[in-house]
Amino acid sequence: MAANKLFVILATAYGALGAATPGEPTIADLNPYPAKPRISFKSNNTFKLTVFSDLHFGENPWEDWGPAHDKSSVALMARILADEKPDFAVINGDLVTGENTFRENVTLLLDQIAGPFNAAKQPFAVTFGNHDNEPNITHAEEIAHLQKVSPFTYVRAAPDGVGGDSGPANYWVPIYKKQSDKAPVLILWFFDSRGGFHLKPNSTVGVPDWVDASVGDWIQSETIKMEAAWGPADSRAAVAFVHIPPHAIQALQSSVSSDKNPGMNADTLGNGSVQDSASVGNDSPFWDSLVANVPNLHALVSGHDHGNEWCAREPNKKIIFCFDKHSGYGGYDSEGWGHGVRNFLFGTPDPKAGVETWIRLEEGTTKARVTLDSSYDPRN
Numbered sequence: 001m002a003a004n005k006l007f008v009i010l011a012t013a014y015g016a017l018g019a020a021t022p023g024e025p026t027i028a029d030l031n032p033y034p035a036k037p038r039i040s041f042k043s044n045n046t047f048k049l050t051v052f053s054d055l056h057f058g059e060n061p062w063e064d065w066g067p068a069h070d071k072s073s074v075a076l077m078a079r080i081l082a083d084e085k086p087d088f089a090v091i092n093g094d095l096v097t098g099e100n101t102f103r104e105n106v107t108l109l110l111d112q113i114a115g116p117f118n119a120a121k122q123p124f125a126v127t128f129g130n131h132d133n134e135p136n137i138t139h140a141e142e143i144a145h146l147q148k149v150s151p152f153t154y155v156r157a158a159p160d161g162v163g164g165d166s167g168p169a170n171y172w173v174p175i176y177k178k179q180s181d182k183a184p185v186l187i188l189w190f191f192d193s194r195g196g197f198h199l200k201p202n203s204t205v206g207v208p209d210w211v212d213a214s215v216g217d218w219i220q221s222e223t224i225k226m227e228a229a230w231g232p233a234d235s236r237a238a239v240a241f242v243h244i245p246p247h248a249i250q251a252l253q254s255s256v257s258s259d260k261n262p263g264m265n266a267d268t269l270g271n272g273s274v275q276d277s278a279s280v281g282n283d284s285p286f287w288d289s290l291v292a293n294v295p296n297l298h299a300l301v302s303g304h305d306h307g308n309e310w311c312a313r314e315p316n317k318k319i320i321f322c323f324d325k326h327s328g329y330g331g332y333d334s335e336g337w338g339h340g341v342r343n344f345l346f347g348t349p350d351p352k353a354g355v356e357t358w359i360r361l362e363e364g365t366t367k368a369r370v371t372l373d374s375s376y377d378p379r380n
């Protein structure tokens with residue numbers, strides 16, 4: 001493809017671009033956030049990512065315990081952000097328990113969630129879960145509202161036509177070694193696993209609960225642009241986030257072991273707990289495309305199943321999967337599970353190097369620490 005033609009394609013896709021050098025047009029700076037600070041590694045070459053999940057704000061507002069839970073969740077978020085001081089944070093879906101919300105004031109819950117991130121000036125990205133699509137709220141509305149109330153969020157919607165019915169939150173965030181670099185060393189991918197119900201009073205029609213096939217094609221077209229702008233895919237690493245685990249993860253549970261796959265394993269995976277669990281194969285275009293087009297993928301990370309914390313390698317695709325830690329006081333729970341986050345620590349921008357990950361509970365204790373690298377959990 002001629003450089004000129006490529007420039008036009010990139011310019012069309014990304015709108016305003018930095019000035020090209022006079023004469024030869026340069027490859028576009030493929031930065032979807034020209035107005036925001038670039039997220040980068042620290043000067044000592046480390047990068048820490050803190051992942052919240054399943055906050056479930058807005059349960060039973062007509063009783064005391066629901067709003068009390070939300071206060072506890074705000075306190076947990078503020079404390080963990082202050083302690084961990086991550087370079088970037090993620091909320092991996094189910095921000096609200098949408099079925100308990102009211103059309104006229106549901107966005108007040110999003111204001112509460114954005115609060116601790118705004119106060120800490122903490123850049124963050126978001127995926128959405130099945131409880132974020134309900135008769136009174138949609139993923140698209142949550143994206144728009146978070147963009148309005150937080151200058152620190154990197155959440156954005158995919159182009160029209162990508163994501164299928166009620167699944168707009170497919171996007172990526174580039175992470176640079178240094179702020180001044182043109183090409184990132186790490187891409188954080190965010191996918192929309194949909195589920196829940198359509199926006200309308202008393203809606204009982206379910207939204208498909210898997211990443212739409214259109215996202216598979218979009219991953220491929222985005223990675224082609226990335227290679228054109230920044231060079232070979234292999235020179236970058238990636239971590240991917242999606243609220244509901246891919247269907248293929250269900251088969252791993254029977255063989256997790258406490259030494260290789262530490263962390264709670266208290267939720268049995270089955271109908272409703274993984275993508276497309278009422279049938280099989282609908283999430284394959286997404287899963288296949290992710291694995292085919294995104295090398296050096298350190299992990300695919302999901303929440304949804306509040307009682308699970310383990311990481312394990314999916315043996316067909318050789319991809320490491322990790323559960324989040326249930327962060328919110330809302331959402332189903334059990335005595336002793338506790339609330340917290342999953343951290344990832346990159347010790348170097350080298351895309352091939354291993355990454356450390358562990359669960360941190362609210363009180364500060366840590367557990368389930370593993371290093372995700374090529375020798376982690378070999379399965380055949």
Ligand SMILES: *[C@@H]1O[C@H](CO)[C@@H](O)[C@H](O)[C@H]1NC(C)=O
Binds near residue numbers: 044046
């Ligand atoms: C890198 O810097 C951070 C922030 O100052 C510090 O917490 C961390 O321990 C440092 N890591 C290394 C490996 O030097």
Ligand SMILES: *[C@@H]1O[C@H](CO)[C@@H](O)[C@H](O)[C@H]1NC(C)=O
Binds near residue numbers: 102105106108109
């Ligand atoms: C939203 O409105 C409902 C019904 O009036 C009320 O019970 C609830 O407390 C309100 N929620 C918030 C977050 O203010």
Ligand SMILES: *[C@@H]1O[C@H](CO)[C@@H](O)[C@H](O)[C@H]1NC(C)=O
Binds near residue numbers: 102201
């Ligand atoms: C949605 O909001 C409306 C208006 O406040 C309320 O009547 C209804 O109970 C809410 N929940 C559902 C599930 O429709």
Ligand SMILES: *[C@@H]1O[C@H](CO)[C@@H](O)[C@H](O)[C@H]1NC(C)=O
Binds near residue numbers: 201
């Ligand atoms: C929704 O259900 C409630 C409770 O059954 C009913 O009162 C209301 O009329 C229904 N609304 C619509 C628009 O169907």
Ligand SMILES: *[C@@H]1O[C@H](CO)[C@@H](O)[C@H](O)[C@H]1NC(C)=O
Binds near residue numbers: 271272277278279
């Ligand atoms: C899973 O649940 C759905 C909805 O409740 C149901 O239609 C489907 O038959 C169930 N599938 C299996 C495999 O149990």
